[in-house]
Amino acid sequence: MARAGHRAVIAIAGSSGLIGSALTAALRATDHRVLRIVRRTPANSEELHWNPANGEFDAEALAGVDAVVNLCGVNVGQRRWSGAFKQSLRDSRIEPTEVLATAVADAGVATLINASAVGYYGNTRDRVVDENQRAGSGFLAQLCEDWEAATLPAQYGGARVVLARTGLVLAPAGGALRRMRPLFAVGLGARLGSGRQYMSWISLEDEVRALLFAISHSSLSGPVNLTGPAPVTNAEFTTAFGSAVNRPTPLMLPGFAARTALGEFADEGLLTGQRAIPAALERAGFEFHHNTIGEALGYATARRDHD
Template structure:
């Protein structure tokens, strides 16, 4: 990708979007932020994905669109209304952008996705050749990815970033877990044998930049670190990073009582997802193990 390329980003105010915009600008790319409010400068363009309001002409001259939209699946207990909001925040916006990309002639669409596509796969390693699961998250992700079909059929290079837990120095899941672990209250969930695919925020952003610039990458790509771990292994590693004990466990029934359906799909199940296509394309991770990832995330600022 040429240094003066133009990349449009939807969902640019989230954890990944904020870091991606910073990295793009730091490497001399122009960023066009797609926002839901009145634009405040020439590098912002308005859209309303709820009504489908978006002018494809705003994407004239854009080299790639990155869509990171989607309500956090763990934001609240799953009700019927919240599950519908998870679908609405993903599928509709993706359809709007996919159609705009086609009409504007943008050659690349990078669309957020998730390892939840695979369902609960136990200890079996899963790469991008594995088919979808059959639970709610798997069906949601399947439909989310399918919303890009109009772009792929038109010849756009579409890449679907199936991401796991993003480990970051601030923000994200770790910011909610760290206070508990710091108090010695870190605990494995259920039996702890469910796999937790992870990636650091740094490698997530590096992989996005890599994907934008590598034409051989398309379709689903696992954006996960090379060594997924079980929940028990992650819990122990986080405790070591903070020098705190992790001897507690939260029984599965307690999680189900507290969180309902999300407990089984989001916490007690998992995927041993491996980044086969990224590594085959030549991407090299900065953080290879969960220990390295957590050291990166918990290091004092300035280290």
């Protein structure tokens, strides 16, 4: 992406989250300039102000920016799904993406990397899916489809747009493992329902590396699955996580109990899943550091043990 002798400038929306923080650190470590797109008053020249709820973002602020990375979005598992919360999931993704995509087009930014999720595919059961698969059914699939469609202004404006469909991110600190680890650490880790539903996962390290790869490889565009090469069933994940923290995992949480506790999210986010593979990344030459669930969980849990 960057020309020889040119220090690339990357603007990031959602830079304070788990992935955004790690990506910002990785970019700065490789001498890229990072501009953080923030909703509050900017604290310094490395921050750009926007107000997506009002459609406010000055495209001129993106002058000289090589790529914009949009990681905005309320966590889908943050709370039980009510009508209001589901609307907040849409509002935190679709309108901000439209605002950014329009600014990218108006400013002539070459690249937009936009977050999405493997929830796009709906429940694939044991069927392997890659980026050529159409959207599935359900709230999450529709959310992802509309989220990705919000990038169209950038595409029409001539930008290279990468739709980064991320799976479950396994991190040493934060993310889903932060909520799960205390249970697994005391032997209360449990298979969910039948345990046959697939989980597409990726280590945080490989997630960041894949985003850096997408930024720098101009041949990569369109939907790109940011998932490890070997998705696993929930039962396999549960066993592997137990092994990583040296605890048995004999328990099972019945589907009805998960539904009682979490409602609709249990059906779409826990008891069903996607068997998505990173075909586009691998075709472009990306190599994972963590190829198996055991390697990824070993990375995530070992790092925590030394905190």
